[in-house]
Amino acid sequence: YDDKEDTTRTREKKNRYENQWELDQMKKASQLSTIDTDKINLPDQDQYEFVFDESQYVDFDQNEVIKGNEDPLNVEEEMEKKRMTILEVRESLPVFKFKQQFLETVQENQVLIVVGETGSGKTTQLPQYLDEAGYSKGTEGNKLIIGCTQPRRVAATSVATRVAEEYGCKLGEQVGYTIRFEDKSNENTVIKYLTDGMLLREFLNDPELSKYGALMIDEAHERTLSTEILLSLLKDICQARSDLKLIVASATINATKFSEFFNNAPILNIPGRRFPVEIHYTKNPEANYIQAAITTIFQIHLTQDLPGDILVFLTGQDEIETMEESLNESVAKLGSQIKPLLVCSIYANLPNEAQAKIFEPTPKNSRKVVLATNIAETSITIDGIAYVIDPGYVKQNVFNSSTGMESLVVVPCSRASADQRAGRAGRVGPGKCFRLYTKWSFYNELELNPVPEILRVKLTSVVLLLLSLGINDLINFDFMDPPSSESIIKALELLYSLGALSSLGELTKVGRKMAEFPIDPMFTKALLQSSKYGVFEDILSIMSMLGESGTLYYRPKDKKEQADKAHEKFSEEQGDHLTLLKIWNEWVETGYSNTWCQDHFVQYKTLKRVRHIREQLERLCKKIGIEDETDDNENKPLMIQKAILSGFFPNIARISKMGDSFRRLKQNQAVYIHPSSSLHSLKPPPKVVLYHELVLTSKEFMRNCMIIEEKWIKEFASHFYSGKDLEFLDRRKR
Numbered sequence: 115y116d117d118k119e120d121t122t123r124t125r126e127k128k129n130r131y132e133n134q135w136e137l138d139q140m141k142k143a144s145q146l147s148t149i150d151t152d153k154i155n156l157p158d159q160d161q162y163e164f165v166f167d168e169s170q171y172v173d174f175d176q177n178e179v180i181k182g183n184e185d186p187l188n189v190e191e192e193m194e195k196k197r198m199t200i201l202e203v204r205e206s207l208p209v210f211k212f213k214q215q216f217l218e219t220v221q222e223n224q225v226l227i228v229v230g231e232t233g234s235g236k237t238t239q240l241p242q243y244l245d246e247a248g249y250s251k252g253t254e255g256n257k258l259i260i261g262c263t264q265p266r267r268v269a270a271t272s273v274a275t276r277v278a279e280e281y282g283c284k285l286g287e288q289v290g291y292t293i294r295f296e297d298k299s300n301e302n303t304v305i306k307y308l309t310d311g312m313l314l315r316e317f318l319n320d321p322e323l324s325k326y327g328a329l330m331i332d333e334a335h336e337r338t339l340s341t342e343i344l345l346s347l348l349k350d351i352c353q354a355r356s357d358l359k360l361i362v363a364s365a366t367i368n369a370t371k372f373s374e375f376f377n378n379a380p381i382l383n384i385p386g387r388r389f390p391v392e393i394h395y396t397k398n399p400e401a402n403y404i405q406a407a408i409t410t411i412f413q414i415h416l417t418q419d420l421p422g423d424i425l426v427f428l429t430g431q432d433e434i435e436t437m438e439e440s441l442n443e444s445v446a447k448l449g450s451q452i453k454p455l456l457v458c459s460i461y462a463n464l465p466n467e468a469q470a471k472i473f474e475p476t477p478k479n480s481r482k483v484v485l486a487t488n489i490a491e492t493s494i495t496i497d498g499i500a501y502v503i504d505p506g507y508v509k510q511n512v513f514n515s516s517t518g519m520e521s522l523v524v525v526p527c528s529r530a531s532a533d534q535r536a537g538r539a540g541r542v543g544p545g546k547c548f549r550l551y552t553k554w555s556f557y558n559e560l561e562l563n564p565v566p567e568i569l570r571v572k573l574t575s576v577v578l579l580l581l582s583l584g585i586n587d588l589i590n591f592d593f594m595d596p597p598s599s600e601s602i603i604k605a606l607e608l609l610y611s612l613g614a615l616s617s618l619g620e621l622t623k624v625g626r627k628m629a630e631f632p633i634d635p636m637f638t639k640a641l642l643q644s645s646k647y648g649v650f651e652d653i654l655s656i657m658s659m660l661g662e663s664g665t666l667y668y669r670p671k672d673k674k675e676q677a678d679k680a681h682e683k684f685s686e687e688q689g690d691h692l693t694l695l696k697i698w699n700e701w702v703e704t705g706y707s708n709t710w711c712q713d714h715f716v717q718y719k720t721l722k723r724v725r726h727i728r729e730q731l732e733r734l735c736k737k738i739g740i741e742d743e744t745d746d747n748e749n750k751p752l753m754i755q756k757a758i759l760s761g762f763f764p765n766i767a768r769i770s771k772m773g774d775s776f777r778r779l780k781q782n783q784a785v786y787i788h789p790s791s792s793l794h795s796l797k798p799p800p801k802v803v804l805y806h807e808l809v810l811t812s813k814e815f816m817r818n819c820m821i822i823e824e825k826w827i828k829e830f831a832s833h834f835y836s837g838k839d840l841e842f843l844d845r846r847k848r
């Protein structure tokens with residue numbers, strides 16, 4: 115992520131981005147058709163060549179082999195497991211043997227690091243053990259909560275569902291979860307799964323977390339921003355609350371680092387069940403990993419006699435949806451020529467109901483393909499996987515503190531991640547992992563470990579949160595891996611320009627409100643401002659739509675033109691923000707109609723999600739007292755634009771002298787309007803645009819753009835931009 119890195123790597127990465135860019139384009143043109151089904155029966159011609167390298171078994175410690183392993187894939191036994199009673203399943207998990215040792219170590223130590231293979235039962239069992247051992251009762255018999263954090267929402271909800279079943283209660287009663295925009299817990303809840311971000315927020319109202327008797331910080335190896343801040347804060351409150359027990363759970367990487375951070379806390383190692391996994395690399399680099407993955411799926415399905423499901427690691431929801439569609443089409447075409455192939459998917463925004471599908475046992479004689487983001491790497495265990503397909507990419511938020519830019523980028527995953535992924539194939543029996551890249555690439559191009567999030571993202575929200583917790587000396591805060599002081603200062607500057615900090619660096623009233631909001635401070639600023647302009651409701655709709663805009667439209671292959679025409683009709687001349695508002699409003703007017711969505715080629719499920727998010731946001735706004743202060747506005751669109759600008763003024767770009775690109779105002783960096791924007795092909799191009807976010811593919815693209823007038827910049831952001839930044843505004847000079 116460093117600009118200065120050696121050029122070969124940069125070039126290599128650039129090629130990869132270009133592949134991604136091509137892919138985006140292809141998706142757009144819906145050229146990502148299904149594979150040519152005629153060729154499937156000619157295995158020699160259409161197969162990707164894999165090098166099988168026997169020496170390349172992933173280095174698993176084969177501590178234990180499940181007995182009675184005659185059937186190498188053990189599917190029968192797995193099916194049997196479903197018929198076991200819940201108690202039997204619980205007792206068959208690797209952690210069960212360590213229950214006593216675990217509880218004893220917890221009793222003797224305040225902090226304990228638990229390391230164990232994915233699927234060994236850490237997440238589901240340890241909180242229950244703590245509850246049984248009485249850590250959910252305070253000294254005066256008062257009820258305390260056992261909390262367990264997860265970096266991902268889906269993991270929190272899916273695990274809570276499972277544990278509620280094991281506990282024998284309704285979800286939301288004794289066992290519950292809290293994620294952003296959704297709280298399924300009540301006063302009876304003793305075991306609560308929550309995202310790390312939500313626990314951080316609880317510090318705001320309860321700096322000693324007095325509700326909790328024990329906390330498990332799970333998936334610590336992922337080193338997410340929130341987890342890391344949590345660890346720092348918890349290290350601090352452990353001194354004040356000697357009764358609080360802290361468990362840090364991690365997959366098999368990084369454990370000693372955690373132990374060192376917590377003054378050499380003991381490490382409990384839980385050996386997992388792991389079978390050998392054969393690693394196959396491609397002989398040559400694959401230009402299009404989606405296509406290669408699809409081919410590989412069929413290759414496995416047709417040539418591997420052994421049963422066992424396939425897990426494919428993709429980078430995000432859009433990729434998963436495209437592939438799911440494509441696979442289903444091929445399967446339908448092939449019909450009875452092949453054994454049934456069931457396709458299902460798992461990613462962060464997948465609704466609860468749909469998640470259950472991946473846990474259902476696969477019917478005899480058929481095979482399941484699970485398309486997953488890296489959520490399936492360690493946080494969710496899917497039983498019955500024998501084959502893993504790993505394209506070797508991950509989508510990450512990357513922030514460059516010298517330019518102040520944050521973008522969502524598809525980057526090669528780390529070697530540690532790749533090995534975790536491969537490991538998913540060896541849970542029920544010996545498995546195979548197909549890496550869609552070369553062996554050379556694995557050893558020479560992939561980083562050893564993922565870069566901790568704190569070192570690559572925008573720190574604004576974190577800095578704001580820490581300030582609101584009364585932590586003012588950020589430079590000397592006890593971070594596990596301290597971010598550069600440069601990026602902390604950048605964050606302070608932005609907060610100051612948003613009005614969250616006074617010139618003395620203290621939190622203002624606006625800043626406090628921002629800290630209470632679980633969204634980006636720029637969003638919050640726009641919302642706060644909108645109530646003054648009387649467009650609060652509209653900004654709320656736009657903000658809810660923006661996050662989901664990537665999956666809003668669809669274009670069926672046989673109706674592309676019709677779809678494009680329908681989409682064009684929504685287009686507003688000011689740009690995408692108002693276009694999104696128009697779509698939302700029209701949909702609301704139809705009474706949230708599904709038919710309307712079909713008629714206009716808009717994804718119904720996306721709008722349903724938007725509706726849910728909007729409701730949650732609205733509730734939060736009401737809670738902290740944001741609502742329309744006026745409703746006399748003559749020019750609504752104008753007020754909407756101004757409200758957005760008041761929060762997003764750091765995201766402005768102007769047309770370059772040549773007119774072929776845009777330049778960010780402060781950094782003077784070349785950026786381009788994303789092809790999905792209605793302003794993309796505008797002639798002549800707009801002079802100044804505000805963008806919602808930057809996406810780096812082959813170029814730095816601005817996604818969701820809005821035209822703004824030059825004079826507004828002076829009105830809203832003269833405190834942020836220097837005279838030099840705004841020079842271009844001066845007509846005479848130009």
Ligand code: CDP
Nearest residue numbers: 232233234235236237238239272273276495
């Ligand atoms: O946290 P860790 O990876 O060590 O394991 P876990 O998530 O506690 O999973 C233990 C077992 O619970 C797995 O073998 C899964 O089969 C089962 N499980 C499940 O059936 N449904 C879930 N939603 C989560 C786990």
Ligand code: MG
Nearest residue numbers: 236237492493
């Ligand atoms: Mg777990």
